[in-house]
Amino acid sequence: MIAIDGLTKNYGPKTAVRNISFEVQQGEVLGFLGPNGAGKTTTMKIITSFMPPTSGTVTVMGFDTVKDSIRARRCIGYLPENNPLYNDMRVEAFLNYVASAKGIKRSQRAIRLDRVMQECGLSDVKHAMIARLSKGYRQRVGLAQALINDPPVLILDEPTLGLDPKQIYEIRRLIKALSTSRTIVLSSHILPEVSQLCDRVAIINRGEIVAIDSPQNLTAGLEDHSSIVVKVGARREDAVRIIAALEGVLHVSTANDCILMVDTVRESDLRPVIAKKIVAADIPLLEISRREMSLEEIFMELVTKEASIDA
Amino acid sequence: MRSVYLKELYIYFSSPIFYAVACIFLCIAGVFFYNSMVSESMLAAQIAQYQITTEIGLTDIILRPLFDGIGILVLFLVPILSMRLYAEEKAHGTIELVFTYPLSDFSVLAGKYLSGITVLGVMIGITALYMIILRTMATIDWGVVITGYLGLILMGGAFLALGVFASSLTRNQIVAAVITLGLILGFWIIGGFANILSGTYMGQFLEEISLLEHLNGFFKGMITVKDVAFYLGFILFFLFLTLRILESHTWRG
Numbered sequence: 290m291i292a293i294d295g296l297t298k299n300y301g302p303k304t305a306v307r308n309i310s311f312e313v314q315q316g317e318v319l320g321f322l323g324p325n326g327a328g329k330t331t332t333m334k335i336i337t338s339f340m341p342p343t344s345g346t347v348t349v350m351g352f353d354t355v356k357d358s359i360r361a362r363r364c365i366g367y368l369p370e371n372n373p374l375y376n377d378m379r380v381e382a383f384l385n386y387v388a389s390a391k392g393i394k395r396s397q398r399a400i401r402l403d404r405v406m407q408e409c410g411l412s413d414v415k416h417a418m419i420a421r422l423s424k425g426y427r428q429r430v431g432l433a434q435a436l437i438n439d440p441p442v443l444i445l446d447e448p449t450l451g452l453d454p455k456q457i458y459e460i461r462r463l464i465k466a467l468s469t470s471r472t473i474v475l476s477s478h479i480l481p482e483v484s485q486l487c488d489r490v491a492i493i494n495r496g497e498i499v500a501i502d503s504p505q506n507l508t509a510g511l512e513d514h515s516s517i518v519v520k521v522g523a524r525r526e527d528a529v530r531i532i533a534a535l536e537g538v539l540h541v542s543t544a545n546d547c548i549l550m551v552d553t554v555r556e557s558d559l560r561p562v563i564a565k566k567i568v569a570a571d572i573p574l575l576e577i578s579r580r581e582m583s584l585e586e587i588f589m590e591l592v593t594k595e596a597s598i599d600a
Numbered sequence: 601m602r603s604v605y606l607k608e609l610y611i612y613f614s615s616p617i618f619y620a621v622a623c624i625f626l627c628i629a630g631v632f633f634y635n636s637m638v639s640e641s642m643l644a645a646q647i648a649q650y651q652i653t654t655e656i657g658l659t660d661i662i663l664r665p666l667f668d669g670i671g672i673l674v675l676f677l678v679p680i681l682s683m684r685l686y687a688e689e690k691a692h693g694t695i696e697l698v699f700t701y702p703l704s705d706f707s708v709l710a711g712k713y714l715s716g717i718t719v720l721g722v723m724i725g726i727t728a729l730y731m732i733i734l735r736t737m738a739t740i741d742w743g744v745v746i747t748g749y750l751g752l753i754l755m756g757g758a759f760l761a762l763g764v765f766a767s768s769l770t771r772n773q774i775v776a777a778v779i780t781l782g783l784i785l786g787f788w789i790i791g792g793f794a795n796i797l798s799g800t801y802m803g804q805f806l807e808e809i810s811l812l813e814h815l816n817g818f819f820k821g822m823i824t825v826k827d828v829a830f831y832l833g834f835i836l837f838f839l840f841l842t843l844r845i846l847e848s849h850t851w852r853g
Binding site: 334337338339340359360362363365367369371373374375376377378382386387389390391392434 | 602603604606607610611614615692693694696697699700701702703704849
């Protein structure tokens with residue numbers, strides 16, 4: 290659906306995106322993750338043919354975004370960063386303009402408009418001035434203009450930026466509903482959002498992709514050991530001694546009175562063994578669980594590792 | 601093109617700028633009209649008193665000064681109408697929507713330019729009411745009226761082409777308006793230099809590219825190929841420059 294090959298973008302002497310290549314398959318949701326200024330927005334602006342790459346190619350549904358720009362643009366619904374809209378227009382008039390600009394025939398426009406406004410929950414505010422809408426509603430108008438011609442590809446640049454938690458939840462639910470039939474590329478710096486919504490995550494830093502994989506694989510691939518959290522009701526010292534003696538345990542630390550953090554070698558799952566030993570020693574076992582590295586930790590690790598190499 | 605044209609008209613007619621501009625324009629044009637009516641009636645009284653036979657008629661006393669006045673008003677008001685065309689979209693970021701919709705740069709520009717012409721046409725068109733008032737007390741040379749309005753629209757169109765060009769250069773509407781006014785005044789004072797240098801080739805050249813010189817024929821009731829071609833060529837030239845400027849956003853980054 291989207292193929293990016295050797296994409297580089299320079300702003301004057303500054304390189305914003307350096308030689309990145311990846312593909313997004315049909316129906317896939319790809320999350321773009323990276324600190325501010327990493328090149329997420331630049332990449333998205335190139336995919337939507339707002340600007341051409343310095344070198345490299347981007348094709349959307351087989352159409353080159355430079356040579357076959359108009360046809361590529363027809364396949365894309367784009368929600369730019371900060372969601373720019375015409376404040377002086379009313380919602381319905383604006384969407385009607387977008388529909389005609391995107392080449393929807395007059396006879397089908399009303400039906401399409403009703404569908405999209407219903408899908409995005411805008412039916413109640415269709416006569417309202419865009420300037421008067423709350424941020425949550427503005428974001429829905431932004432999504433509606435991207436969706437109006439039912440494009441197979443959606444590019445969403447920070448779709449939940451600046452919304453309150455309830456609005457974020459609603460927009461995410463909407464995106465989730467949309468993702469069943471469409472290819473979506475979305476950027477974010479909110480990590481749980483990416484792990485919730487995306488099939489694959491591309492972590493981008495200083496214009497380069499440092500990792501691209503599913504959230505699960507990213508998590509698994511970066512851990513060099515597994516951690517197990519054990520919560521006991523009493524006799525903490527005894528528990529530490531018993532666990533530390535087990536084969537495969539690297540280190541045991543105590544977080545507070547009753548919680549033990551056990552680092553073990555990566556391949557084995559020591560939970561059954563630990564449970565058995567603790568119970569056999571007659572220590573009350575309250576909880577035992579495996580702790581996985583969160584996307585946040587992976588992100589920090591990748592991004593800071595990169596920085597220290599540079600330095 | 602149609603979609604952009606209708607959207608621009610929608611924004612023009614829902615924004616206060618248009619109403620402010622139209623209000624000022626019509627008030628001052630009304631004063632001009634009143635002035636020429638008064639001088640015509642004074643002249644008529646003198647003619648009756650001294651029984652002079654004269655060739656001076658309605659066209660010279662009322663229409664010429666009125667059209668001249670409207671021309672000056674258009675000169676000052678076009679920059680305010682044209683300043684938002686691209687600068688506003690750049691400042692608000694909506695240019696990102698425009699350039700990622702399946703529309704060619706040309707069709708966007710044509711839509712925007714024609715919406716400006718339409719708004720200008722509506723404003724100037726309202727002054728045609730004066731002709732209806734005039735008709736109740738005199739016979740009007742309709743040919744001069746029609747060529748006069750045609751000349752005003754062509755000249756306004758040339759100003760607007762300068763305006764849309766200036767608006768594509770910047771994201772600040774005030775700067776766009778100032779550049780437009782500067783360009784228009786520049787093409788106006790060229791006529792003054794032409795007088796100083798009259799008789800030389802340079803003088804001839806400057807006279808030919810002055811935006812106002814070409815208006816005289818229209819106000820006398822003449823449509824010459826030279827004048828029409830000048831205005832149309834001027835408009836196309838600056839729209840072409842605008843397209844090149846818009847295109848450069850793709851490689852300037």
